[in-house]
Amino acid sequence: MRRKLKRKYKRVIILAPTFTFIIVIAILFLTKDKPPTEEIKIAREKLSAAKAANAHQYSKNLYKSATASYDSAMYYWGLENKKFYLFRKYDKVQAFAQKSAKFASSALGQADSNSKSLKRELEEKIRKIQRKIDIFQANFDKIPQIDETRKQYNKGKILFGEGKLAFEKANYIVAEQKIDNASRLIEKSYNHANSILVNYFENYPKWQRWVNNTLDQSRNNSSYCIIVDKFARECFLYFKGTLKEKYEIDLGKNWIGTKNHQGDYTTPEGIYKIVDKKNSGRTQYYKAMLINYPNDEDKARFAQNKKNGTIPSRKRIGDLIEIHGHGGKGADWTQGCIALANEDIDKIYARVSTGTTVTIVGSLRPLSEIMKLP
């Protein structure tokens, strides 16, 4: 009886821990964490979508956080997998995966909105720069002696072209960099050229006065007069204050400003008279009409400039400023004369006589009007 009891106890002693072990294992199996496969997959897919939307460029920080969280999730998944099967816990991995997916979604949204707003900004910048280029080409291209400015402007134009190409490819980050650099160069050259014209156009009220006086005189005396608009490269023939003809002209290459001395390649500005008419036998420029440069005002200014040293003492005032033929070249090539195409000089030569007033001004239109592009 005692022996039987002893054997029974022995069996209990052996089987109890075994069943306990099995029960523990079974509990561990049943309560074991599920691998975070789905969460990781979602995070990866969202990261791919964010990258496809260029979030790595337009939402750098959020995308970086999303990638770092994904990497952490994978790292901790690997660590957990090194543990004994039944003791693995994936909550940290899941948390990182969810964080990654969240960051990636935000990065996608931010990238979309950032790229759209950058695109809008760039469109505006491109429009502004293009306008400056158009103004430069229309009005500043003919400004003399701005070689360095023109060089900067050309470099800016090339950079602007690069920027526009990047913009067309929706590479807005590169486009922004190129367009900003181009803008700096174009802006600088634009401002320099613009300041030259602004200074020049300070004389506009004086030019207006000269023109009005000349037209009044033409009306009152029933006579012809000639008005020259240097900026527009145009010459107008009036009779009794009424416009009769308009001609294109070529000027001296340093056309901005009034003539100061001989050899400055500048066309004078002021109110002059035709003092001689030369036919083809007396001029090498088909037909010519000599004006009375230097007039009293020119002489006084020349003397003053010499006195204050702005003109070297050896310089002479110059003369022989004419309205002549051989023009129509579309370029500023004279030494200060006003050149018309031969068929135009024929027309004007036939109508005017010595004593006709020739008023030469910088512009008939104010700068503000010139700057308005058509």
Place this chain on the structure above:
Amino acid sequence: MKNKLLLSLSAFAIAMFVLSGCAKVPQVEIDNANLAIQEAQAAGADIYVPEAYSALQDSFNVANESIEAKKSKLFKSYKKEKAQLVNVVALGSDVKAKTEARINELKAEIQNTLASVGTLVEECNALVGQAPRGKEGSTALMAIKADIATIQTSVAEVQAAVGTESFIATLDKAKAVREQAASIKAELESVIEKYKSRRK
């Protein structure tokens, strides 16, 4: 009876242990795939074929996740993942080849663009010769000559950039220079055309 029970318990434990850890992680394949990605990146795949490069990285990530998912299981086999990784290696070679092909395309396009710029510069120089000249032979087109000189400087810059900067950026630069050269030529042609029409 007691011994039999102990024996079967031990056998179950050993079987569990063996089955849960018998399949080895395909480390060689992982290393090869990694190497293939690195080689594609070194060739410039992320710059020149970004979509293909992203797809390559994505395939590798999928394989990696699948491996970790298998590691998380009690009974595992990496056959499918091995095949995935072999595919990644093949895809890596393909992406690398595509990158090299794209680079060669870009190089050829840069050279063609520069050649057309060269032709435009020659044409501009010839047009300057035809442009109206004034008294004492001085030309009114000094500014345009300076513009042409800027183009020539820019061509030299593009040539220097080949191989040192991204070929995409270099090509854009070459195209922008060509556009500028073409606009100078158009400007010259319009001046000459105007001059010729007035002389008729």
